[in-house]
Amino acid sequence: MNELLIIRNLTVKFYTYDGVVQALDNLDLDIKQEETFGLVGETGCGKTLTALSILRLISPPGRIESGSICFNIDDGDEPIDLLAIGEEEIRAIRGSKISMIFQEPSSALNPVYTIxxxxxxxxxxxxxxxxxxxxxxxxxxxxxxxxxxxxxxxxxxxxxxxxxxxxxxxxxxxxxxxxxxxxxxxxxxxxxxxxxxxxxxISMLKEVEIPDSERVAQQYPHQLSGGMEQRAVIAMALACSPSFLIADEPTTSLDVTIQDQILELLRRLKSERESSVLYITHDLGVAAQICDRIGVMYAGSLCEIARVDDLYANPLHPYTKALLAAVPKPGEEPHAIGGTVPDPLNLPSGCRFHPRCSRAIGMCREHVPPMHELASGHFIACHNYQGETGGSSC
Amino acid sequence: MELRAYIVRRLLLIIPVLFGVTLLIFGLLQLFSPVERAALYVTDPKQFANIAEVIEKYGLDQPVWVQYGHWITEIFQGNLGWSKVVSQPVTSAMLNFLPATLELAIFATPLIIFGGIFLGSKAAAHKDKAIDHATRLGAIVGWSLPTFWLGLMLLMVFYGLFSGLFPPERLSTEMNIVVHSEAFTQYTKLHIIDAILNGNGRVLLDSLRHLVLPVITLTVVNLAFIMRLMRSSMLEALGKGYILTARAKGLDENTVVSKHARRNALIPVLTVSGYIFAGLVNGVVITETIFNYKGLGWWAWQSAVNLDISGVLGFALFNGVLFVFTNLVVDLLYARIDPRVRLGGKVT
Structure with missing residues (x-):
């Protein structure tokens, strides 16, 4: 399978009054054609920022400092660097080739216009x-x-x-x-x-399984339930059959039964339209349901990328392990991750996770661990596994 | 249909509000002695000779509710008493002074509201750019200038230095004679409209010249206010999720601002615009006094300093009623802009 989107060395900084925040730090990420890639991590680790960078929608004081995002716009054509093209060209891509679904359907729809x-x-x-x-x-x-x-x-x-x-x-x-x-x-x-x-x-609203879509098209967002609103947002995002869809926590604000329906809908639409999806979530259960591959993010960089079954069966990075252990299971005490999310203004040196890591070694404090392929398709950025398999960074 | 129900509900609500307004004004009236109150029922200066008769006729020494009954009946008959400062009944004084004030409001209101909305959204759309800083500076200066100072300075420059370019008052003496002559029909008492209807270009030009300075004075202060409000409300709207959605759709920045953000940002501005309009229509005391522009504000000020009770109360009643109806219009416009008001539902 070919890569649809290749992100290299993406660095995003926020110039706030208190100082410069390095929100994304040399991020590398590949998304293949027709795959669903999950991006998981705690709040504030830069998941949404990655998505917004792809669409170039980061607003001041945030700024994309460096990097490239190569997008394979039509099969076979030369991929284009989304960060290098003009404003008019990126607008032509937004909403038609790459579109995005947001977390809160009620705020993503304009209250004064009909669906x-x-x-x-x-x-x-x-x-x-x-x-x-x-x-x-x-x-x-x-x-x-x-x-x-x-x-x-x-x-x-x-x-x-x-x-x-x-x-x-x-x-x-x-x-x-x-x-x-x-x-x-x-x-x-x-x-x-x-x-x-x-x-x-209206036919698009039918496709996202909105009943009575002629009537709903005449209605305003506040007259719909959260689930219906999210369907309308999905209809809006898929109206131009984009080859790449970014879904930023699309089910977080919905209750569990609606969540399942929306996930099912996304899965169906994605396979019908042969598009790729970047699915952002903090819910590891949802990620397991819908994703093909998962990337785990921590404080602005990726620490582990693996196929979904591989990641859940054999998590390697200490942060991934801690994250999985923190998921509450019936009859078991959840293990909260010790320590707190680092202050973005004052990130720890070396590996960002080392102050909270149980397996931190001396060099973790000084050097940022490079991403390397440990097993086929299983990438990790951790000094503990350095040298076990001499893979190059992705 | 929900909209009709909304309008009916809103109209019915007017009745108790107006009742409350009359109660308040009548309450104020009770602070005065029966003799002073009697002025309210006088329609002719001759009646002042036998004031005791008036007191008896309207039961001014009777219990409050009896008096309220008499008072409200008189009001419904259009009798608001005698305004001694202008030596005419209050009702006719109002009808004489309102056109002057309306003329000011007709020019100042659109300038203030549309100008404020336009500049405010420009500033918000270009936040922290040169245009934003310039309009904000202008707003702070405009808002901080005292009306009396600005008015006097304008008079000094445009009347004093440029030898009568933009004079005070409503009309020049010469044109005043023309307006009150037989040949000139006063259809509306709004000089501009009357001049157009009579086809008299000189009166039109003259009244426009007299309007320039007071309109500028009113606009500078109020525009600054609307602009600041529009800017902050627009900035809030621009931070909302649906703006990000609109940008993610691929819309250009112009459409995002003028279609998606502005309509939402207008809602708070609308309320204030209503009050500004009502404030302008019921007379702007300082501006009218400085420019010796004889409108409602000038009359209210004259009544107040001369303890012309019926004048002041008539003005207060007009004021209250005007605000009630302006509020009604604002609420109906709300329903037009915001479907959540029209159809009922959560307003966030």
Whole structure:
């Protein structure tokens, strides 16, 4: 399988009043085609930041300092570096090739617009060509209709509409839609695009298993339950069939039964659309359910990457072990990880985990352990395993 | 339909509120002696000769509820008493002074509200950039300038130094004669509209010249307020999750700000805009006094310093009613902007 996304040396810093926070530290990560990669770790370890860096959505005082994120945009083409392209190009990718689902569906939806409006907005933005073609088809069908009085009266208008749409179809960057959109009476000519987008939005809502989707499209976010809101957010994210979907804790704010339904939905949509998913969660149980591979993050860097069965059966990094032991199991006392998450303004030297690590050795304090492949597909960054297998860093 | 229910509920709520307003004003009235209160029922200066008759007629020595009954009946008949400072009944004084104040409000309100919203959202969208610093500095300066000082300075420069470029008062003496002449029909008593309707360009130009300085004075202070409010409310909206969603959709920054953030940010600004409008319509005492611009504020100030009880109370009643109805309009606009108000539900 080819890599869809290759992140190298990604460093993100936050310039706060109290000092510079190194939020992501030389992060390396590969995501393969059609896989679900889980990113787990405690709150504040940089999971969401990694996702936002991919979309270049980090806002000040945060800044991407260095690194590259190579994205294989269409199979076979030269991959492009998302961090090197212009603002307009990254906007064309956001929402169409790479899209994102957020943690809180109730805050991810704008309270003052209907669900239908919000889903069709992304369709209008990225699938304009398709909409224009559909509109031309609809008008042509109307023009071919019977010679009734209504048709005779409406046809000149329809011809004008069709010629406008044909102009847009020939040259997607033409100024016509922008000019027409500015003139209040003329704006109605573009209504057909909105209607087509609304239809596509409704079929998208059907696809995410929202019952009565025509009615839901007319509703506002506050009229829906959390589960339905998250489905609408998923519909919005998948409306343009992205090849890469980032799901940032999409089930955390939902109750357990809804959580299962959403996970099932994501799994189905992902396999239907043959897309890759970066699934961010702090819930190891959820990660085990949905992911193919898992990366464990701690204080801005990855400490272990392995296939999901491998990671749960044979966790190697002391932090992964501690994290798994901290998961509450019936009839057992959970083992909380000793110590506290380090102050991001004042990260420990060497291995970030060494002050809390039971197996810390002398060199942990001085040197950052490099990531190396211990067994096939099992990567780890820990001095304890250094030299056991001489793999190179990934 | 929920919207209709909302409007009906909101309209019904007006009744007890207005009742409360009249009670409060009537309560104030009880602080005065019957003789002083009698002024409220006088419609003609001749009646002052036999005030005892008035006291008896309206039961001013009777229990409070009897008096309230008489008072409210008079109000419903449009009789608010005699304003001695302008030597005319309070109702006609109001009708005479309101157009002047309305003229100020018609120009100042859109400048304040739209200007404030525009500058505030620009500042928020370019936070910590040059435009943000400039507008914030402007807002602090504008907000801190005392109205009387700013008004006097403007008068000094534009009336004094530029020899009468923008004069005080409402009209020049000459145009005042034109307006009150037979040939000039006063349709609305708003000089600008009347001038247009009469096709008299000179009156139009003259009244516009007289409006410039008071409108600038009012705008500078209030615009600063709306702008600061809009900026902070916009910054809050820009930090919300749906803004990140909008950006992640691939929308350009302009659409994100003007479509997704602004509509949410407008909600608190709307409330304050309502109060500013109401404040402008019921007279701006300092500005009208400085520019000797005879509007409601000028009349209220004259009534207050001359202990013209019926004038002050009439003004207070107008004020209260105006605020109640402005609030109603604001609430209806809320419902227009925010579906959570319209359809009922959680407002976060």
């Amino acid at each position: 239908g409006d919000q889903v069709s907005e992304v369709i209008l933005l990225h699938r304009r060509q398709e909409l224009v073609n559909k509109a031309i088809e609809t008008i042509t069908a109307l023009l071919a209709g019977r010679n009734s009085l209504v048709n005779i009266l409406a046809n000149p208008m329809r011809l004008a509409e069709r010629s406008l749409y044909q102009k847009i179809a020939q040259n997607p960057h033409s100024l016509w839609p922008r000019i027409v959109g500015r003139i209040p009476i003329m704006r109605r000519l573009l209504q057909r695009l909105k209607d087509e987008a609304k239809k596509m939005a």
